Amino acid sequence: MSCGEPHEIDCRKVLDAVFLYLDNECDSSQQNLIRAHLDECSPCLREFGVEQEVKLLVARKCGGERAPDSLRVSLMARLRSVRAEAASGPAASDLYAE
Numbered sequence: 001m002s003c004g005e006p007h008e009i010d011c012r013k014v015l016d017a018v019f020l021y022l023d024n025e026c027d028s029s030q031q032n033l034i035r036a037h038l039d040e041c042s043p044c045l046r047e048f049g050v051e052q053e054v055k056l057l058v059a060r061k062c063g064g065e066r067a068p069d070s071l072r073v074s075l076m077a078r079l080r081s082v083r084a085e086a087a088s089g090p091a092a093s094d095l096y097a098e
Contacts (some may be wrong), residue, residue: 008020010046018051 007014012039020026021034038045 002065005041007037007041009037010035014038014041014044015047016053018048019055022055023050 014034017026017030017034021031024031026034038048
């Protein structure tokens with residue numbers, strides 16, 4: 001998508017990064033570029049609004065669910081086991097030696 005107007009950052013790049021922006025996963029310079037673009041580009045601002053609403057809807061409908069504690073305990077035990085196996089096993093470089 002492009003509104004046809006020249007911008008410091010391309011419309012498509014802004015829309016590709018909108019979820020990173022919404023989740024505050026951009027560095028401050030990227031946030032400033034995206035915010036400035038949205039301030040001057042109404043088509044992207046409309047699209048951003050749609051993305052923001054979808055994110056809020058998902059958070060509202062799915063945000064309160066938690067996995068059972070037994071699942072967390074089981075996963076943590078499995079992770080410890082895999083880490084122990086990896087630490088005691090052969091080095092990755094040894095696997096490819098002939």
